Amino acid sequence: xxxxxxxxxxxxxxxxxxxxxxxxxxxxxxxxxxxxxxxxxxxxxxxxxxxxxxxxxxxxxxxxxxxxxxxxxxxxxxxxxxxxxxxxxxxxxxxxxxxxxxxxxxxxxxxxxxxxxxxxxxxxxxxxxxxxxxxxxxxxxxxxxxxxxxxxxxx
Amino acid sequence: xxxxxxxxxxxxxxxxxxxxxxxxxxxxxxxxxxxxxxxxxxxxxxxxxxxxxxxxxxxxxxxxxxxxxxxxxxxxxxxxxxxxxxxxxxxxxxxxxxxxxxxxxxxxxxxxxxxxxxxxxxxxxxxxxxxxxxxxxxxxxxxxxxxxxxxxxxx
Numbered sequence: 001x002x003x004x005x006x007x008x009x010x011x012x013x014x015x016x017x018x019x020x021x022x023x024x025x026x027x028x029x030x031x032x033x034x035x036x037x038x039x040x041x042x043x044x045x046x047x048x049x050x051x052x053x054x055x056x057x058x059x060x061x062x063x064x065x066x067x068x069x070x071x072x073x074x075x076x077x078x079x080x081x082x083x084x085x086x087x088x089x090x091x092x093x094x095x096x097x098x099x100x101x102x103x104x105x106x107x108x109x110x111x112x113x114x115x116x117x118x119x120x121x122x123x124x125x126x127x128x129x130x131x132x133x134x135x136x137x138x139x140x141x142x143x144x145x146x147x148x149x150x151x152x153x154x155x
Numbered sequence: 156x157x158x159x160x161x162x163x164x165x166x167x168x169x170x171x172x173x174x175x176x177x178x179x180x181x182x183x184x185x186x187x188x189x190x191x192x193x194x195x196x197x198x199x200x201x202x203x204x205x206x207x208x209x210x211x212x213x214x215x216x217x218x219x220x221x222x223x224x225x226x227x228x229x230x231x232x233x234x235x236x237x238x239x240x241x242x243x244x245x246x247x248x249x250x251x252x253x254x255x256x257x258x259x260x261x262x263x264x265x266x267x268x269x270x271x272x273x274x275x276x277x278x279x280x281x282x283x284x285x286x287x288x289x290x291x292x293x294x295x296x297x298x299x300x301x302x303x304x305x306x307x308x309x310x
Contacts, residue, residue, distance in 0.1 A: 024204060035189035042230065043188050047178060062251050072227050076195065 026078060027088030034080035035091065041073035043135065045115075048122065052134040060125035067119035074115045074133035078108045097148050107144040114140045162234040179235060182243030189235035192244065196228035200292065201271075203277065215280035222274035229270045233263045245308035252303050262299040269295045 024030035033062040050056040051063055081104075086093055098103050114137045119127035179185035199221040205211040206218055236259075241248055252259050269292045276284035 023198075029198075036194035039187055039191035039227055040228075043178075043184075069227065069231070072224065073195075076224070153176060 021026070023083070024082070027085045030080040030082060030085040031089050031091045031093075033076035037073050037076040039082075040075075041070055044069040048118065048138050049134055050132065051127070052131045052142070058127045058130070059145060063122040063130060064119070064125075067122040068132075070115050074112045075108075078105075085155050090155055092150040092153055094148050094150050100147075104144075104148055107140070107147065111137070111140040111144060158208050163253055179237070179240070181193070182240045185235040185237060185240040186244050186246045186248075189232035192228050192231040192235075196225055196232075199224040199228070203273065203285065204293075207286045213279060213282045213285070216275040218285060219274070219280075222277040225270050226274050229261075229267045232241070234261075242310050245310055247305040247308055249305050255302075259299075259303055262295070262302065266292070266295040266299060 024033065037128050047056070047066045048070070051058045081093065081097055083098070084097065086095065114133065118130065118133035118137050122135045179188065202211070202221045203218050203225070206213045236248065237254055240251070241250065241253065269288065273285065273288035273292050276288045
């Protein structure tokens with residue numbers, strides 16, 4: 001299926017220099033990897049979100065330590081949506097990921113871009129900027145989830 | 156249980172400046188997080204391992220891109236072995252993690268140290284040094300797994 005393969009190559013190259021092709025021996029390896037990268041990213045994003053929402057006192061150093069990890073994670077999952085990785089273990093990837101690959105790539109790029117802005121705001125120690133950037137990051141997460149993440153897990 | 160709590164504080168502080176205490180609302184959050192960080196780390200370590208073993212041609216840039224991620228991941232899981240995170244979802248953590256916390260910390264520190272050497276070797280573009288460092292990294296993984304990781308998952 002050349003179209004899917006082309007999409008996989010595009011996705012693999014969209015946000016990292018690492019050659020993703022053939023990096024995963026089995027579809028479940030790719031699914032587990034991308035879910036893991038999202039888990040780590042979400043955890044550290046959540047710690048900054050707690051500061052943005054005032055649930056935890058703002059600490060610029062801690063915020064920046066966390067956003068650095070978010071930035072490092074932000075591009076990784078998208079190397080693992082290659083062809084035929086829609087099943088193999090329970091996951092929430094919608095078929096639209098492969099059917100609308102340009103839109104999916106744009107959504108991934110948007111998130112990575114907003115995350116960099118969040119990191120810059122944290123490094124600048126500017127809570128107002130962190131709050132604004134966090135809103136944009138959250139919006140980019142939600143937009144992609146709405147279009148490309150299913151409500152329920154399936155194989 | 157003050158002794159366990161003290162161990163958790165030590166573990167939380169061993170390899171990162173992030174305050175791990177209260178970063179996880181439920182034990183399963185901590186378990187899922189540390190398993191995810193290990194998954195991402197193992198994946199990128201495996202890509203360098205494939206080069207060290209000659210299964211994939213050595214590319215210093217790709218190797219260094221991967222070791223950078225390994226270094227970033229190497230300290231994260233150990234922030235998530237706080238008190239009472241031995242159960243909540245299937246995991247392979249042995250009781251020794253909390254019973255022999257100093258030894259566990261030393262094993263974690265050893266791995267993080269060897270991983271930095273691997274990263275330096277990759278950055279230097281020296282395949283022989285990468286091979287040697289990969290052997291030491293693998294040894295540090297195995298030593299910790301032998302002592303602190305169970306064969307089977309349990310709750």
